[in-house]
Amino acid sequence: MSLLLLAILSPLLLAVFVPIFYKYFRPIHTGWFVLPLPVILFSYFLTYIPITSGNQFAAQTLSWIPSLGIDFAARVDGLGLLFALLITGIGALVVLYSIYYLGKNKEQLNTFYVYLLMFMGAMLGVVLSDNLIVLYMFWELTSFSSFLLIGYWYNREKSRYGAQKSMLITVFGGLCMLGGIILLYLMTGTFSISEIMNMGADSFFHNSLFIPALIFILLGAFTKSAQFPFHIWLPDAMEAPTPVSAYLHSATMVKAGIYLVARFTPFFGESSVWFWLVSGIGLFTLFWGSFNAVKQIDLKGILAYSTVSQLGMIMSLLGVGAAALHFEGIHDSYFTVATTAAIFHLINHATFKGSLFMVVGIVDHETGTRDIRNLGGLMTFMPITFTVSIIGAFSMAGLPPFNGFLSKEMFFTGMVRIQEAGLFNLETLGILFPIIAWIASIFTFIYSMILVFKTFTGKYQPEKLEKKPHEAPMGMLISPIILVSLVIIIFFFPNLLADTLIAPAMASILPSLLTGTETFHVHIAAWHGFTIELYMTIGVILLGTIMFLTREKWMGIYRIFPEKLTINHVYNGLLNHSQSLSRSFTDFYMNGSIRTYLLYIFTFFIVLLLSTMGLKNAFTLDTSNLGTIGIWEIILALLIVISCIAVLFSKSRMTSIILLGAVGYTVSLFYVLFRAPDLALTQLVIETVSVALFLLCFYHLPKKRNEERMRFKLTNAIISIGVGLVVTLIAISAHSNKVFDSIAQYYVENTYTEAAGKNMVNVILVDFRGFDTMFEITVLAIAAIGIFSMIKLRLSGRKES
């Protein structure tokens, strides 16, 4: 196994040993054993930068199920490497943070790190897999490990609710994605992502599977990346421990959907459906997330909705960037700026959102609450935390001198420019793009301010806090400090990333724009001159400040939306209704009565057979091949019919038993008439024995109630007449449709010569088809043993217990 594949699997391998560390090295926090791995992996993936910055890639393949075209193929290109560095880099910081966040003695550290490592390995697998099925496998493993991590404090009900919700939604999306993958395979004949991307979509545009595959894949991406209306799981996932929220629900897992969209842009990007879905849903999510974040009172709730909103922003940028595919050549980089912004903001978001989550975790850890109504005036107690959070939040709001400012400017640039593109009917709706983006940015500004100023300034309320606040230990502060340093460094030296990470990632997203050895020239500058973007940012700051200061006055608009119209309400209703509906449906048809089930069975019997006969025109009547009818046959037939009908109307059980006997004896007379002596003998004997048995059983039973006639039920009558009719019709039809003669002639000829017997029936029973007889004997033996044990074995233990 090569080093690259080993690197992907190494977190899963280490996870196996975590419980051993936990059990046998109790004095040392288990996290210290985990920490080296992401650090090593991060430096390992750094060595790939020279390869990918030349738009080359590294690939390794391990044969897994070659007969199905499924191989564990890993491929490191610009996009994959960017994500791998994020996963391992943030992973290392999160592990470091968690060492101080989770107490050594209070928490189940073994399970925590096993889940976290599982997640890390799965996430690396998602972003580095070149095989769609392997990607799907790792995709589901991320859902699964995320489920385990959200439900980490499994004795809290809200954790379990959040875990279940995220599981249901992301697995729904994952299954949709699997459907999309299968459709892609049907179209292209391969599971290899790079092969599919090389084919390009041109020859598949008019394939009827193209649009369904597109929608299914997008469903997978939207559910994972918490896009509207699937964003509802993310706020509930905040019940997870804060390191998990920082890692999974801001920096990595929720970006798996972003990764998927970016990965498939070369294939689906030229379709207008893709453009409208990705950019439209992204923009709406951006607005909806930022709008809802303002009304949250839980710090993590604010951050969750803010993540939703920022993911929507990246998603919309990816959609808009796909429009660049329509303009050949990179020399006019007018529209590719959106893609640049998407990747740039992806990195920026991971830095400032990760740090903000860690800050919130510190506040929670040191004060015991995350409710902004109880917090305030913490600035003097926690100066470092305050500094970190103000940098993170200002970057989130898009203020200079932080990296969020750069990506927000580029975001505005992308949105302003797209309305100038004359395609996909953008002429009419295009003006909405910058407007929505601008409004959403105002809300982003407001909640960022709330996050900082409601927590750290204002009135200090010691009586509402569970603990006396003080600055966090240094170890807990290292990770957020590193992240916010990055926030500032990226602002001043954004082009450090441009050629190493952003340009190669763009080359993976928009490969068709490059020919030969061309590369993208990404240049990010903090100062563009007095452009429309700058005025938009100034507008955001001005209006945002005014609205932040006057928010008490207009917060009332949130009450306009009644609880019933929220998507959470719809989700809960859907869950409860589907449960109660299936419950009542099951109760309706599974009522516990044998008669009902028999009615279902017989009705299906009648309906299926009659409709088949009707559809196939199967009923024929051929009178040429019939035996003759004599007076005896008519008498016997009448006897049977009369006894049958009489059973139905008999009052006492004795009568019905005797009538059953009458039918049996008449049947044996029929055997006599139809020249079956052995049958007649057996039937006589057995009928006698059965009737005796019947009488024996039911004569001795005490008469508890008055015997009565069967009550007439019309449904029963109709069903039973139907059954009789169907059997008669099929019997006549089958008899009239005989295709070939019986094989009886063989037995007639060979019974004496081969088997030395003259009674053909007996010879068939014991010579030609002796196996049947053997097992029929077994049946009798089992019945006898069964009856014996039923009568003899009296275990009345149930009553005693």
Next chain:
Amino acid sequence: MEILMAVVIGVLFMSATYLMLSKSLLRIIVGTGLLSHGAHLLLLTMGGLKRGAAPLLGENASSYTDPIPQALILTAIVISFGVTAFFLVLAYRTYQELGTDNTERLRGTEGND
């Protein structure tokens, strides 16, 4: 002849079904008895009726009735007898233990909903 038999078999199936849809265990067993008679006669009828002598080579007849359906029916009779006997004793024990032969009242055990 076969058509007449088909009608008789139809009546047997009809009354068997009607009995099996009733509430009383005994009637259900009587119904299964009628049903197996119907099935046996159906087997015999489908093999063809009244085609020559009984399947005994000593008859020296020019044609015999088909012996295969007879062998099949013989097996079926014995098996249905075994099952009916078992079922009968089961019903008897049920009646003894639970004091009812009304299937509508035979619904699970307490606490086993």
